[in-house]
Amino acid sequence: MSNTGSHKTREIFVEGPIGPAFIAESIAKHSTRTDIGGHEIFLGQVRADATDIGSIGAIEYTAYRDMANEQMIVIREEAFARWPITCLHVYHSLGTIQAGELCFFVFASAPHRREARESVAFVTDEVKKRLPIFGKEILSEGGHQWKRNS
Amino acid sequence: MSNTGSHKTREIFVEGPIGPAFIAESIAKHSTRTDIGGHEIFLGQVRADATDIGSIGAIEYTAYRDMANEQMIVIREEAFARWPITCLHVYHSLGTIQAGELCFFVFASAPHRREARESVAFVTDEVKKRLPIFGKEILSEGGHQWKRNS
Amino acid sequence: MEVLLFGSIAEKAGASILRVEAGSMEQLRTELLMRIPELKEMRYAIAVDKQVVHADRELKGTEEIAVLPPFAGG
């Protein structure tokens, strides 16, 4: 585990939905980094899917927080080893997120767009695969079921 | 040229840099679309590159505006034909954009992340290739040179 | 040892922490199936000190154990 500014342990979880203003602040912070040429962002939004037993009104997220933050360090190191990116920020919601609200925010910056693009794709996919985050899908008509990433 | 809401002619140019607050507003507008599961965003930022004749302090963008907006309609139609995306928004700056400021904003939303991701990559690349936009790189030490996409 | 339970597994167990005695992963698995019979029909992984472990191995009793249903982040 390296100790550089880019790789240090961070808390990725935030309580409640990720607000557009938070995203704007994250973007604005990068205006002093004039070696950056491109930012790539992925945002996950809770979808009101129709399921066999009703439509999803919200997802209640929980996580094995310490393990998720540790796994995130590993994914970060892999991303920085593979691409010459300048920064990488990842946030995930905990608690109840309504359909239409944002629950996941992946943000990479790099001198050129290809690196930013590829590292966001990688990190988004790996977070979904490797972080112990659990989602209880709350149905609008009452009841719930458990989300699973395919 | 189709007449549907998704494909209609739009003005892609904005005067001056693209502000983080504008990006936040664009994101926030999508919270009513509960069929969206993922948003992908690319942001182009002016880089203070060192060149043979000095370092870039700003880029002054001009465009053949009518042709660019028409080319953008074609690229939009191609993107909507290839991927089941929900929305696609593209903005590009005109005028002087300082190093560290944002000049290009590509934003796609879709039920699933793969479509959003691939369509943003496609649109970003095609805009750079096919839209008649011109960039005068203003050097911090005085003088200028003309940007060209490789 | 304390075993942390999450998501659908915590729901089935009606608890988010179980106290279990087990000297190996094998014993732990057997013990968990007795305490939470529904596990038989569920997909889950066991993490030892925050790393998923599949093979059998000894447990000292000081490890942090967690039973994890399918991941669903994003």
Place this chain on the structure above:
Amino acid sequence: MEVLLFGSIAEKAGASILRVEAGSMEQLRTELLMRIPELKEMRYAIAVDKQVVHADRELKGTEEIAVLPPFAGG
């Protein structure tokens, strides 16, 4: 016909619009090289009614013509 000039080409010409008489793309190219000799060393494309045209063809004189240096958006 009016010919719109952009970017580095407008800079070299010292103007953003030229009036040129030409009945074909060939004539237009010849005329442009006489009016803006620096074009010989530049990469550029010619758009007719907002579409880049490479081949020779007749021009009626009512088309919107533009001379475009390399694109640099993004």
